[in-house]
Amino acid sequence: MIADPTAERFRDLEAQASLIMDVFAKAGFERIAPEIIQPADVFLDVVGEAIRGRTYVFTDPDGAELCLRPDLTVPACRLYLERHPSCDARCRYYYSGSTFRFQPGGATTENPREYRQAGIEFFGDGDQERAEAEVVALTQAVLATVGLGHTRLRMGDLGLFKALMAAIDMPERWRTQLTHDFWRRDALSQRLRKLTTPFSDREPGPLSVLLEQIDPSRPVAARETVRAYLERENISMFGTRTLEEITNSLIDQASDQHYGPLPPESAELIEAYVSVEAPPRAVGARISDLMSERNFDLSDALSHYQRRIDMFEEAGVDMSRAVFSAEFGRNLEYYSGFVFQIDTGTEGSGGYIAGGGRYDGLLQAVGAPHAVPGIGVAIHTERLLNAIKAQNAIGAEN
């Protein structure tokens, strides 16, 4: 009898999942199985519209807005929060289960709309670099255990970028803006162009006249100026945002004007940093040179970076095909520091196989009373199975 191909694939995925789970269990982690159907609200507020556009959202007969989970990290956070409301416990979870995403170009074997993720999430781990090294080492161990030969490790670090922002003199608001734009190369360049343009060179709009009349050190007077402006222009106030909120935002903009444009050298430094791409060992020196040429000091952040690399080596992470890329990021907004992906490095192999990173702000966004260190990885098991099959097919040919 010929086996049904769907049953065969199911069997292969089951067998692979149980091998993966064994590795996590032996590492001493705790297995969790969050619900597949999750409240839509939590996801939509945490992950934003980009993921919402790919999430299966529905309303049940009671009118509750629910979704098929688009990942397992947020459900794991909710579970942790439920079990440890004060969020002071150190927990290491692992899981394997289906996730669901709409695939804009149509579902394929590499990008199915239902796929299983196997992964781990560490909550409350104080020693950041050690935890990061453990996660990466374990991910590589899992891939080797199930039979994947060659892999490539790519990583980035939002922490370094934040340190760079802190080192360059500029208003806090600009730091927030640039950090926000960091993941999007075009948006970042556009923002830098805007910030380096002197206000006198910008197209004068009605706003620039008003801003000249606002003194950031006198908020009450500023509010009166804005109120008078609205009255003169016959614009009525309505909607959720108040006169005070609008005035405060104008005060921020007026302070930027008083500060003056961002020096072009600072913008160049940021662009130069974003272009850094090198083997992880070489990166520290590269960035260090970049900074010392311009008399900036990032030694604190760089020593964390260096320690992470040391920890990687100690944990046995294979760095032979590793590359650090300063602009490398994952397009989920919740990552806050170290990020990584593992793929086979072969063209057209259908996307990364494992991806993860640090998300220290996520638990608080889900409702925790304070920030909790968090780091995790999710393995795309369908792609993993495909990659192993492709690799074995090539092996058989040779």
Added chain:
Amino acid sequence: MADKFILGLPSKGRMMELASEAFDSVGAPVDKDGDERGYTGSIPSLGNVEISFVSASEIATQLQRGAIHMGITGEDLVRETIPDADNQVDFVKKLGFGAANVVVAVPACWIDVEEVSDLEDVAETFRRKHGRRLRVATKYMNITRRFFAEHGVTSYRIVESLGATEGTPAAGAAEMIVDITSTGATLKANGLRILTDGVILKSEANLVASRNAKWTPSLNEIRNEIIEKFGA
């Protein structure tokens, strides 16, 4: 029997009249079956063409599915309904009617917001102050997501609105909107202002061909004949 060429035309209002006139003007008048309320028709001068009168948004859906070969509908609806429209359909000809822009509009009193890049600041501050995301009311969920993603705006949330979208900020159901406008008068009447770079799409009625429909040599011939008539 040869395969039928199915043409989708709008079933209601001004769009229906103008679409019909467009075929009149190229010498291929449309015959509606039965009385005015019928939902099928033909173009006698083109032979084997069957017309299906459906709503303009349904035409976009059917073009994607390949249930109709060609249709007349707004570019806005095609781009909203079909994520990778340029790979699924061909925009054969702009027809010069039904002109309207899909725009980002905010309350005019948001004098601190002039362009799209100002939105993220406001959205972040709003989230900190109100504990929730800025709500954008729209029926163009996909167009809005794409446009905001391209512009790095992320701290918002879409509220689906299927009518009277321009009233939602005043009613407190949303903070701002993405909507279609032809003259901007309705927006203005509702105290809203279009951001300086807030025109997402300049839309008008288009003659559109589906790439997903079943195309046989004889159906291709009809398509080419229509394209030729429209001088596209």
